[in-house]
Amino acid sequence: WWPRQNKTNGLPLPPGPRPLPLLGNALQINVTQPWLTYAAWGRRYGGIVYSRLLGQDFIIINDEKIARALLDQRGAIYSDRPVIGTNKLFGLDFNTGLLPYGETWRVHRKIFNQTLRGEAAASYHNLYLRKAYDFALNLMDFPDELEAHVQTISASLIMAITYGHEAQTRDDPFVNRIQQVVDIITQVLTPERGALLMAFPLLEHLPAWFPGAAFKRLARPCRELVKEIMERPFEHVKGQMAQGKAPQSMVSDFLTQLHGDSGDAVTEQEQVMMEVAATVCIADSSQTSSTLYVFLLAMVLYPEVQERAHAEISAIVGDDRLPDFDDRSSLPYVEAICRETLRWQPVVPLSLPHATSSNDTYEGYFIPKGANRPHFVLILGMTHDETRYPDASSFKPERHFNPDGQLKDEPIPGNLGFGLGRRICPGLYFADRSMWAAVVTVLASLRLAKAKDPDGREVEVRPDFTTGLAM
Numbered sequence: 001w002w003p004r005q006n007k008t009n010g011l012p013l014p015p016g017p018r019p020l021p022l023l024g025n026a027l028q029i030n031v032t033q034p035w036l037t038y039a040a041w042g043r044r045y046g047g048i049v050y051s052r053l054l055g056q057d058f059i060i061i062n063d064e065k066i067a068r069a070l071l072d073q074r075g076a077i078y079s080d081r082p083v084i085g086t087n088k089l090f091g092l093d094f095n096t097g098l099l100p101y102g103e104t105w106r107v108h109r110k111i112f113n114q115t116l117r118g119e120a121a122a123s124y125h126n127l128y129l130r131k132a133y134d135f136a137l138n139l140m141d142f143p144d145e146l147e148a149h150v151q152t153i154s155a156s157l158i159m160a161i162t163y164g165h166e167a168q169t170r171d172d173p174f175v176n177r178i179q180q181v182v183d184i185i186t187q188v189l190t191p192e193r194g195a196l197l198m199a200f201p202l203l204e205h206l207p208a209w210f211p212g213a214a215f216k217r218l219a220r221p222c223r224e225l226v227k228e229i230m231e232r233p234f235e236h237v238k239g240q241m242a243q244g245k246a247p248q249s250m251v252s253d254f255l256t257q258l259h260g261d262s263g264d265a266v267t268e269q270e271q272v273m274m275e276v277a278a279t280v281c282i283a284d285s286s287q288t289s290s291t292l293y294v295f296l297l298a299m300v301l302y303p304e305v306q307e308r309a310h311a312e313i314s315a316i317v318g319d320d321r322l323p324d325f326d327d328r329s330s331l332p333y334v335e336a337i338c339r340e341t342l343r344w345q346p347v348v349p350l351s352l353p354h355a356t357s358s359n360d361t362y363e364g365y366f367i368p369k370g371a372n373r374p375h376f377v378l379i380l381g382m383t384h385d386e387t388r389y390p391d392a393s394s395f396k397p398e399r400h401f402n403p404d405g406q407l408k409d410e411p412i413p414g415n416l417g418f419g420l421g422r423r424i425c426p427g428l429y430f431a432d433r434s435m436w437a438a439v440v441t442v443l444a445s446l447r448l449a450k451a452k453d454p455d456g457r458e459v460e461v462r463p464d465f466t467t468g469l470a471m
């Protein structure tokens with residue numbers, strides 16, 4: 001159907017929708033929720049789909065088996081990222097998630113491993129709980145400011161862990177700055193704009209007044225904010241260390257290890273740590289807060305789930321104290337709620353785009369090499385696979401139990417919500433624990449319900465999702 005075999009070693013490309021000249025499949029894509037189009041293509045064309053967008057090749061993987069075969073087992077080929085000019089323009093090219101597969105990325109991941117691996121993430125248990133209590137109190141005292149509370153819990157937690165900074169429980173200036181960057185990223189760096197820029201790199205160089213280039217107005221403020229987020233807290237920790245009063249944090253631990261060394265190597269390592277720390281702040285505040293929104297939405301839409309969780313917590317913990325991590329293994333239904341939250345509405349539904357470092361063949365299909373040939377792993381397609389998750393669009397924590405009533409043995413690193421392969425989310429242990437603390441504390445202390453209008457009638461909640469941090 002698509003006469004490109006001369007460029008594909010005589011092999012067919014994976015099946016997919018018929019493209020129009022020049023535009024490719026651009027007009028067929030739901031631009032506000034592209035994952036819905038990709039999921040529909042998956043149902044029609046199968047687990048691996050080929051499409052073209054403005055002259056760029058896109059491969060969409062909808063099937064877990066294929067995703068594991070390519071990303072897990074052929075990680076050396078499938079772990080690159082597409083190069084998009086806006087990353088540099090907006091000062092975000094340092095970000096671990098956007099780095100090409102290579103030495104700098106490896107150094108970043110090594111620091112992530114040292115500072116946020118399983119045991120390190122576990123050492124912050126008291127902090128997760130303390131922030132979760134603040135969150136529940138904020139929700140109770142100021143229920144109308146939900147958005148601010150969700151942003152505050154994730155940003156203040158990560159600030160404490162990264163820099164030892166105790167953010168104010170409301171309206172912290174630093175947390176606000178991170179949020180401003182995330183707002184710009186979600187507004188500007190969408191997958192569709194990425195495709196447009198890969199197709200027409202010239203757009204990057206046009207003045208901001210040019211039609212289609214207005215997004216560039218946000219580039220300078222974004223660069224300035226990112227520089228501030230990167231440098232100010234880092235320098236602050238160094239200053240505290242010089243005075244001998246720095247609290248324990250990722251950055252102070254790292255700098256302590258460098259103590260005694262000097263010269264260019266140290267400057268270089270400090271720069272890398274500065275970049276990793278800023279990545280952590282930006283990555284965490286968007287993904288963890290979005291996951292918490294999904295949880296809160298599910299609890300409002302499914303009050304019976306909330307009731308069952310209340311009953312489980314009351315039976316195990318009683319009503320005189322709040323749950324802590326020692327209770328975790330005795331609260332399987334709460335655990336199932338966390339898993340179902342990640343499955344029901346994965347907050348990175350397209351994962352982050354991967355790119356291939358060399359040509360490949362899969363089941364007789366040709367997979368082209370190249371940084372401008374992104375492939376999306378459609379997490380939503382995999383977590384909504386009806387053969388594995390019947391009635392996938394409903395929130396049902398029970399699906400995570402075996403018929404004998406035992407919670408299924410599904411370790412967190414295998415949770416599709418965190419991606420797979422070599423670029424799997426390095427914050428997953430931290431995210432898992434901080435999310436559990438917030439979920440269990442809210443369930444133990446609050447009852448979430450729909451708002452009421454002045455006549456006492458419930459206000460209907462209509463779930464609506466927007467595109468966000470994907471490229």
Ligand code: HEM
Pocket residue numbers: 096097098099109116279280283284287288291347348351352353377417418419420421422423424425426427428430431432435
């Ligand atoms: C519930 C919260 C979170 C979810 C659902 C989530 C999900 C994801 C997903 C799906 C990816 C893409 C994986 C891929 O490319 O295949 C990713 C990448 C990443 N995440 Fe997370 N994440 C969460 C929290 C965090 C936190 C707390 C941090 C930092 C502390 C973090 C840091 C990163 C980084 C740095 C990457 C890029 C990795 C790379 O390119 O090598 N994430 N995350």
